[in-house]
Amino acid sequence: MELNHTHDPAARSWLASANGPGSDFPIQNLPFGVFRRRGSTAAFRGGVAIGDQVIDLAAVSASGVLSDLAADAARAAAQPALNGLMAMGPAAWRALRHALFAALRHDADATLVSALHACLVPQSAVEHSVPTRIGDYTDFYTSIHHARNVGRVIRPDDPLTPNFQWIPIAYHGRASSVVISGTPFHRPHGQAMAPGASAPVYGPCRRLDYELEMGFYVGPGNALGQPIPIGEAEQHIFGMCLLNDWSARDHQFWEMAPLGPFLGKNFCTSVSPWIVTMEALAPYRVPFAHPADEPQPLPYLDSPANSAQGGVDVQLEVLLESAQHRAKGVAPDRLSATSLRHQYWTIAQMLTQHANNGCNLQPGDLLGTGTISGPTYEEAGAIVELSLGGTRAVALPATGETRTFLEDGDTVVLRGWCEKTGAARIGFGRCEGTVLPAVGG
Numbered sequence: 001m002e003l004n005h006t007h008d009p010a011a012r013s014w015l016a017s018a019n020g021p022g023s024d025f026p027i028q029n030l031p032f033g034v035f036r037r038r039g040s041t042a043a044f045r046g047g048v049a050i051g052d053q054v055i056d057l058a059a060v061s062a063s064g065v066l067s068d069l070a071a072d073a074a075r076a077a078a079q080p081a082l083n084g085l086m087a088m089g090p091a092a093w094r095a096l097r098h099a100l101f102a103a104l105r106h107d108a109d110a111t112l113v114s115a116l117h118a119c120l121v122p123q124s125a126v127e128h129s130v131p132t133r134i135g136d137y138t139d140f141y142t143s144i145h146h147a148r149n150v151g152r153v154i155r156p157d158d159p160l161t162p163n164f165q166w167i168p169i170a171y172h173g174r175a176s177s178v179v180i181s182g183t184p185f186h187r188p189h190g191q192a193m194a195p196g197a198s199a200p201v202y203g204p205c206r207r208l209d210y211e212l213e214m215g216f217y218v219g220p221g222n223a224l225g226q227p228i229p230i231g232e233a234e235q236h237i238f239g240m241c242l243l244n245d246w247s248a249r250d251h252q253f254w255e256m257a258p259l260g261p262f263l264g265k266n267f268c269t270s271v272s273p274w275i276v277t278m279e280a281l282a283p284y285r286v287p288f289a290h291p292a293d294e295p296q297p298l299p300y301l302d303s304p305a306n307s308a309q310g311g312v313d314v315q316l317e318v319l320l321e322s323a324q325h326r327a328k329g330v331a332p333d334r335l336s337a338t339s340l341r342h343q344y345w346t347i348a349q350m351l352t353q354h355a356n357n358g359c360n361l362q363p364g365d366l367l368g369t370g371t372i373s374g375p376t377y378e379e380a381g382a383i384v385e386l387s388l389g390g391t392r393a394v395a396l397p398a399t400g401e402t403r404t405f406l407e408d409g410d411t412v413v414l415r416g417w418c419e420k421t422g423a424a425r426i427g428f429g430r431c432e433g434t435v436l437p438a439v440g441g
Contacts, residue, residue: 024427
C-alpha cells in the first residue's frame, strides 16, 4: 500500500475536534462503522468517524454531493450492514474515502462543507451494531509468545505445537455470538476437569479470561475451489478492528482433547464499532520476517511485498475496571500493553492460509488474529498469561484488589492506535464488555 495525500500528517479538517492532539479519528483515518441515533427505531446505516462526529453515509448518499464511483460506494455503505461496500473492492473503498477526505479538508469547497456538515451526528448521540452480516468467523492463533505462555500452562514440557512455526493455525468460531462493544454477557456454564480429579464437573466457568486481539473483515470473496495467492490477499481485506475473544479456560482446556476450542470460546466475542481501512494503516506497515534460525514460510505463504511490509504496528493496551473501580470513581487499571507487529504470521498469510484449499470467503466475513502478546511479561494479551495459569495474583493498584481470572462485574477495555514521528496518529476507539453473573447463579 503506497502512501498518498490522505496520509499527509499536516492535513487538517474544518471540523475542529478532528484536529485535537490524541484524537483517534483525524482526517487521515476515516474509519467505517454502522450506527443510528441512540434510542431510535430507525434502521442502522453506514457511517464514518471524524473527530467527535459521525458522517451519516445515508444522508451523504441522499444529498447527491458525491459522483461516480464514490457515489456508488456511499450508496452501498448507506445500508444496515457494510457487506455491499466491502464486496465492491479497493477501488470503490478508495474513491469514497478520498471523496470524504476532500470534503472534510480545511480548504474544502464551501458547497461540500455545507453538505457534509448537514450529515454529521455527534458520536455521543449514537449507538452501534456489528458492522457486517458475518457469514463466518474464524479465529487464528498467531502469537508465538502467547502460544508459549499458554502452552507452558497446558503442556509444560512441550509448550509449542510442531505445526505452529509452519502454518497459521485457526479454529472456526461462532458468528452468531459476535457482539458489538459495550454488550454485556453472562458467565458461561460448562464442563471442567480439575487437576487430579477422576471426573469432570459441570457449572459456571471459574477461569474466565479475555483475549486481546484484532479482527479483519473480508472484502471481495473468492469462488469455491479458487485459492487466494498471497500477492493478492490484501486486495481482499477491507480493514481492521479490535476484538476480544472471551475464553472460559477451564472449559476450553478440558474440551481441547483432541479437537479445537468449542464451548470454551463460542459464548461471546466482542468487536469494536469502527473498522480502520488498510489504506489508512499504510504509514504503519512494517517488515515481516521469521528469525533466520527458525522455519521459513513455505512459498505459498511468502512474497517480497509481505516481507517488506506485511506487519502492522498497532499499539494495544488492556484495561480492567471492576465494580469497585466504578464505586470509588477511579480510573481502570492497565493490565498490559503490546503491539500487533509481534505476531508470528501476517494478516495476508492468515487470509491466504484460510483460502488455500479453496475455502470460499465472503464479503463481511470476520477473521481474528488470535491473542496478541509480546516477548515480555508486561506484553501478555490474556490474564491466563499474567497470572501464570492462575498461580500468581495480578494487582489492581487503584482499588487494592487482585485477579487471577475475571470476576463478575469486571469490565475489560481494549484500546488500539498507531503513532510515530512523521505520520498522523490514528486510533481504533475502544472495545469493551462486562461480565454478568452466570444464568441461574
